[in-house]
Amino acid sequence: MIRKFAVSLLLTIFVGELFISIPAVFAEEEYQCTLTIDANKHDWYNRAFPTSGCEGSVVNGYYDEQGFKLMGSNVTGKNAENGEVYYLSGGFRILVRI
Secondary structure, eight states, X not given: XXXXXXXXXXHHHHHHHHHHHHHHHHHTOSOSEEEEOOTTTOBTTBOBOOOTTOTTSOOEEXXXXXXXXXXXXXXXXXXXXXXXXXXXXXXXXEEEEO
């Protein structure tokens, strides 16, 4: 009886540790690529493009008098905010830096 209780307790602890450590592993990988938009450089005609990692999605960014904008892949027309992660098509996530 004590042995059965000890085995159950150890299994419970082991399974609990799995659930605690899994989010820590995935928290490091919040996005697959970054997009840096420079207001002095990137406009409608000279857009910013992401770093490698989001090749399955087409996305770019630019600055106009209304602010920083994103185009393509589920984000068309969205105002970009510094440090925000946006969800793209294909399950990709992109970090925007301004």
